Amino acid sequence: MEKQKAAVVTPGSFYIPSGRSSSVERVVEQMIPMVPAGFDTRIFGVREPGRPVVGSIDGVIPVHRLPGGARYASAVIQALSAWRPRVVDVQNRPLLACKIKEALPDSKVVASIHSLTYISPPYMDRESAGRVLQPLDGIVVNSMYLKHEVTARHPALRDKISVNPLGVRLQDFTPRWNPSSEALREAKLRDRGWQGRRIVMYAGRLLPIKGVHHLLAALPELVRAVPDVMVLIVGSPYYQSGRPHPYERYLHDLAEPYLGHVTFIPFVSYPAISYWYHLADVVAVPSAEGEAFGLVNVEAMASAVPVVASDAGGIPEIVENGKSGIVLPLPSLGKQLGAAVIRLLNDEPLRRELGQAGRLRAARSFQWQQTAARWHELMQKLASL
Known part of the structure; x- marks a missing residue:
C-alpha cells in the first residue's frame, strides 16, 4: 500500500541542514528524521546559491530547496500542488499556511507556531490573525503557555490547538x-x-x-x-x-x-x-x-x-x-x-x-523521539479525516 504524503514546510529563512539556522529549522532537522514510519515525508525549504537543489537530512528525509525571498511562497505552493500531499505542516509561518490551504483545499494543513511573533503586530493584528488561523485544520504549539495565549486571543480555535513540547538529542x-x-x-x-x-x-x-x-x-x-x-x-x-x-x-x-x-x-x-x-x-x-x-x-x-x-x-x-x-x-x-x-x-x-x-x-x-512520535500521531489523525 502506498504511503500517504506528508510535507513539512520550513519558514524559508535558512538553508537546511546547515547548522547556522534558527531554532525552527533545528526542530525540523532533529525531529523529522525520528518520525516513525508511516508517511512519505518531504521537507521544503529555501535554496542557497551553489548548493544542491535537492538534498536530504541524514540521507533519509528528502529536502527540496526552492527560490527564497518574495518568490518562496509561490514556489512552495507550486511544488505542493504538483506533489499533492495529504498533510502539510508549515513551520512558524501561519500566513503561508493559510495561502497553502487556499491553494490545496483537499490537503490537511497545520501551522506549527513556535512563538506569538507571527500572529502579533507588526506582522498582523488580532483580527487578521484570527482570519489566517481559522481555515487551518490544526495548530501545533510547543507549550501549554503558548496554547493558553493563542486560546485567549482566539477562543474559537481552542479545539484545533495541540501541544507538542520540543526535545533534545x-x-x-x-x-x-x-x-x-x-x-x-x-x-x-x-x-x-x-x-x-x-x-x-x-x-x-x-x-x-x-x-x-x-x-x-x-x-x-x-x-x-x-x-x-x-x-x-x-x-x-x-x-x-x-x-x-x-x-x-x-x-x-x-x-x-x-x-x-x-x-x-x-x-x-x-x-x-x-x-x-x-x-x-x-x-x-x-x-x-x-x-x-x-x-x-x-x-x-x-x-x-x-x-x-x-x-x-x-x-x-x-x-x-x-x-x-x-x-x-x-x-x-x-x-x-x-x-x-x-x-x-x-x-x-x-x-x-x-x-x-x-x-x-x-x-x-524532552527527547526528540517523543516529539516525533506525537507529531506522527497528530498527522495520522488528520490524514484519516
Whole structure:
C-alpha cells in the first residue's frame, strides 16, 4: 500500500541542514528524521546559491530547496500542488499556511507556531490573525503557555490547538558529574587558562527580550561573592550576520569594567554549542518576556547543568523549580538573579543534585523521539479525516 504524503514546510529563512539556522529549522532537522514510519515525508525549504537543489537530512528525509525571498511562497505552493500531499505542516509561518490551504483545499494543513511573533503586530493584528488561523485544520504549539495565549486571543480555535513540547538529542551533550566527564572538562578549562574558574553561561541571541542585561548587571554582585567567576555569553544578535546591534554594544559596555570575568563567544552552530555547556557550572536563562519554550533549557539539562531562569512563558513547564534548577519571578529577576547564581556557584552538591535531576528529566520528557512520535500521531489523525 502506498504511503500517504506528508510535507513539512520550513519558514524559508535558512538553508537546511546547515547548522547556522534558527531554532525552527533545528526542530525540523532533529525531529523529522525520528518520525516513525508511516508517511512519505518531504521537507521544503529555501535554496542557497551553489548548493544542491535537492538534498536530504541524514540521507533519509528528502529536502527540496526552492527560490527564497518574495518568490518562496509561490514556489512552495507550486511544488505542493504538483506533489499533492495529504498533510502539510508549515513551520512558524501561519500566513503561508493559510495561502497553502487556499491553494490545496483537499490537503490537511497545520501551522506549527513556535512563538506569538507571527500572529502579533507588526506582522498582523488580532483580527487578521484570527482570519489566517481559522481555515487551518490544526495548530501545533510547543507549550501549554503558548496554547493558553493563542486560546485567549482566539477562543474559537481552542479545539484545533495541540501541544507538542520540543526535545533534545541526549547523545549530543556530555553530561557533568562522572569522573571521565569532569576530567575532560578540567582539560578544556586548562587549555583556555580557566582552571579553577566557576563558569556561568548564557546561550542564545543577544536581544533585549532574552534579558542578557540582567545577568551582566549582576556582575558586581557575582564578582564580590565569587572572585573566580567567569561569565560566558555565547551568541550573537543574528544567526548568520555579524553586523553590529545597539543592544550588543550595550552588553559590552556593561561588561567593560569586568573584562577578566566576562567572555563573549560569537554565534556557535549546533551541535558545537555542546562544548560550551560542558564547561558551565550554571546556565542562566533570564528571558525578559514570554519565552514560548526555550531549547537552551533542555540543552542545559541534557548537560546536567542546573538552570537559573525567569518564569517567563513556558519555562516553568521545562525547569522544575528546586528540582532541576531555580525559577525566579520575572518582576524580581533583576534583584534575585545574582543571589540565585551565587547560591549555586557556592554549593557544588546542590549543583550536582539539580544537574543530575535535569538530565533525568530531559531523558524522560524532552527527547526528540517523543516529539516525533506525537507529531506522527497528530498527522495520522488528520490524514484519516
